[in-house]
Amino acid sequence: MKEKLEKFFKIDRRWIFLLLAVVLFVPILKPLGLPNKTISRDTQNAFNYLDKLPAGSFVLFSLDYDPSTRPELQPQAIAAIRHAFKKNLRVAVVTYIAGSTGLIQQIFEKLPAEYGKVNGTDYAIFPYMANATAVMTQMASDFYGIYDKDQDGRDAKSLPVMKGVKTYKDMAMVVNITGTSMLDFWVAYVGDKYKVPVVGGVTAISQPGYGPYLQTGQLKGLIGGMKGAAEYESLVKEPGKGTSGIDALNLAHLLVLGLILTSNIILLVIRYL
Amino acid sequence: MTEPWMIAGAWLAAGLTIFLFSFLYRDNPFFKIAEHLYLGAGMGWWFQVYMFNIWKPKVWEPLMAHQWGVIIPAVLGLSLVTQFIPKISWLSRYGFTFLMGYGAGLAVPAGLSTDFMNQIAGTIRPFSALASMTPFAIFNSLLIALGVVCVLFYFFFSVEHKGSVKKVSNVGIYFLMVYFGAAFGNTVMARFSLLYGRFDDLASFSSRGSFYATQIILAVMVLYFLVTGFTKKPQQGEEEAH
Numbered sequence: 001m002k003e004k005l006e007k008f009f010k011i012d013r014r015w016i017f018l019l020l021a022v023v024l025f026v027p028i029l030k031p032l033g034l035p036n037k038t039i040s041r042d043t044q045n046a047f048n049y050l051d052k053l054p055a056g057s058f059v060l061f062s063l064d065y066d067p068s069t070r071p072e073l074q075p076q077a078i079a080a081i082r083h084a085f086k087k088n089l090r091v092a093v094v095t096y097i098a099g100s101t102g103l104i105q106q107i108f109e110k111l112p113a114e115y116g117k118v119n120g121t122d123y124a125i126f127p128y129m130a131n132a133t134a135v136m137t138q139m140a141s142d143f144y145g146i147y148d149k150d151q152d153g154r155d156a157k158s159l160p161v162m163k164g165v166k167t168y169k170d171m172a173m174v175v176n177i178t179g180t181s182m183l184d185f186w187v188a189y190v191g192d193k194y195k196v197p198v199v200g201g202v203t204a205i206s207q208p209g210y211g212p213y214l215q216t217g218q219l220k221g222l223i224g225g226m227k228g229a230a231e232y233e234s235l236v237k238e239p240g241k242g243t244s245g246i247d248a249l250n251l252a253h254l255l256v257l258g259l260i261l262t263s264n265i266i267l268l269v270i271r272y273l
Numbered sequence: 274m275t276e277p278w279m280i281a282g283a284w285l286a287a288g289l290t291i292f293l294f295s296f297l298y299r300d301n302p303f304f305k306i307a308e309h310l311y312l313g314a315g316m317g318w319w320f321q322v323y324m325f326n327i328w329k330p331k332v333w334e335p336l337m338a339h340q341w342g343v344i345i346p347a348v349l350g351l352s353l354v355t356q357f358i359p360k361i362s363w364l365s366r367y368g369f370t371f372l373m374g375y376g377a378g379l380a381v382p383a384g385l386s387t388d389f390m391n392q393i394a395g396t397i398r399p400f401s402a403l404a405s406m407t408p409f410a411i412f413n414s415l416l417i418a419l420g421v422v423c424v425l426f427y428f429f430f431s432v433e434h435k436g437s438v439k440k441v442s443n444v445g446i447y448f449l450m451v452y453f454g455a456a457f458g459n460t461v462m463a464r465f466s467l468l469y470g471r472f473d474d475l476a477s478f479s480s481r482g483s484f485y486a487t488q489i490i491l492a493v494m495v496l497y498f499l500v501t502g503f504t505k506k507p508q509q510g511e512e513e514a515h
Contacts, residue, residue, distance in 0.1 A: 014297065014298060017297050017298075020468075021472070024465065024468055024469050024472050025472050025476070028469075028472055028473055028476045029476065068467075069467070070470060071466050071467050071469060071470020071471075071473070072463060072466045072467070072470075098318075098322040098326060099318075127326070127330075128322075128326050130326065130327045130331075133379055137379065184387075187387060188383040188384065188386070188387040188388070189379070189383055192383070192386055192387050192391065193383065193386075203463050204459040204460070204462045204463035204466065205456070205459055205460045205463040207459050208452065208455045208456045208459055209456075212392055212395065215395055215417070216391050216392065216394070216395030216398075217395075218387065218391060224459070225459065225462055225463055225466055226462070226466035226469070227462065241473070244473075245466060245469050245470075245473075248465070248469040248472075249462060249465055249466065249469065252465045252469075253461075253462070253465070256461065
């Protein structure tokens with residue numbers, strides 16, 4: 001009996017890889033529609049903060065992630081921008097990660113048309129800039145000192161969407177979705193210093209580290225990982241890639257829990273029986 | 274009709290993803306190709322980023338517009354490169370001095386305010402409003418304060434950890450373990466999300482519009498492993514996933 005059970009611990013781990021691949025792939029081929037019933041406090045706060053802004057408010061989106069974290073962060077960005085468009089907020093997008101530019105383009109190829117938004121009038125996209133902290137500091141005195149032109153080479157100051165915007169005090173809030181430590185910079189160099197409300201969207205890995213900023217109110221809300229994206233999608237009532245990923249995440253977590261429980265039970269049986 | 278460059282992109286993306294995942298089964302030449310391509314493409318990508326997103330708009334174009342002020346930061350930046358020439362490597366100190374002064378001036382006040390003063394205030398502030406707080410919020414505030422004190426004790430090395438100090442620092446360890454557990458759980462979730470993302474892309478590349486890129490490449494890989502599994506003995510130094 002014991003020998004047979006011990007074989008479980010010598011199982012070729014490639015079988016577990018295969019099992020995990022199947023568990024993650026099946027919901028893509030045949031969605032199960034498992035519900036995402038809980039909305040975390042921090043995602044709800046992020047949603048509420050954006051939701052309370054009056055129409056026409058200026059929101060700066062800093063989208064700082066590259067393809068390596070796209071599955072978690074792109075759905076967050078899409079959901080938050082959808083929300084801003086639905087609320088008729090003015091949107092400007094900046095980035096300090098070169099790999100973001102293609103992903104930002106991907107979002108704005110389709111999304112504005114769904115809400116009848118026009119580039120330059122309702123939203124603006126600014127080119128990639130290196131040295132984020134220097135740019136953030138400079139924007140406090142003059143936004144156009146850094147961004148004199150938008151991504152399409154138009155004079156930024158004369159764009160209708162930028163009317164009345166010169167420094168942080170003209171912005172209603174900053175939304176930073178990032179797979180890097182850029183959110184720390186936004187909190188330290190902009191949120192705390194110039195009293196601009198900052199909302200974040202981060203990978204699930206970074207999420208626990210931002211607890212202190214949430215507790216002190218330095219961050220007004222936080223969207224964490226694919227789960228956070230699914231939560232935000234359900235709040236804006238626009239299911240997307242985050243929601244469809246919940247099936248796969250649920251099944252994969254069940255598999256891990258099952259494996260942990262099974263191996264612990266077997267270990268206990270081997271040791272004590 | 275899908276555009277040819279989109280089909281080529283789908284084949285490239287599906288191929289590279291499957292090649293890299295194939296290492297989970299066994300080391301193979303396809304994995305090596307993808308690995309080397311990744312390194313080469315990464316270098317190329319960063320080179321063009323520095324050239325066209327930094328050097329051209331921040332140095333070249335202002336110089337062409339006779340904005341001579343950019344020469345100062347450009348020269349300071351170039352001075353860093355002199356490290357590779359031992360005879361004049363001392364010049365790099367000027368660049369580094371500027372970087373250190375600028376970086377410290379920016380980071381120290383912000384760090385002190387954001388990560389130190391505000392965090393201390395955030396831990397203490399709830400105790401000034403206990404009367405208006407719910408019992409759960411009071412418990413929460415006490416727990417946070419207790420956690421902060423205990424963890425600080427754990428990282429305080431100037432007193433020997435014995436007696437009551439050891440007990441308090443041991444409680445700190447439990448707080449740290451809870452944090453590590455939460456962080457690890459979130460890490461697992463994040464990794465699954467990324468894997469799901471790749472699988473989702475592979476599923477979209479398996480459509481007719483992409484000429485069944487995923488299925489064909491996967492079939493070729495399986496065939497390769499079957500053939501080499503029967504004909505080739507594992508060579509020394511060849512890695513396996515298990």
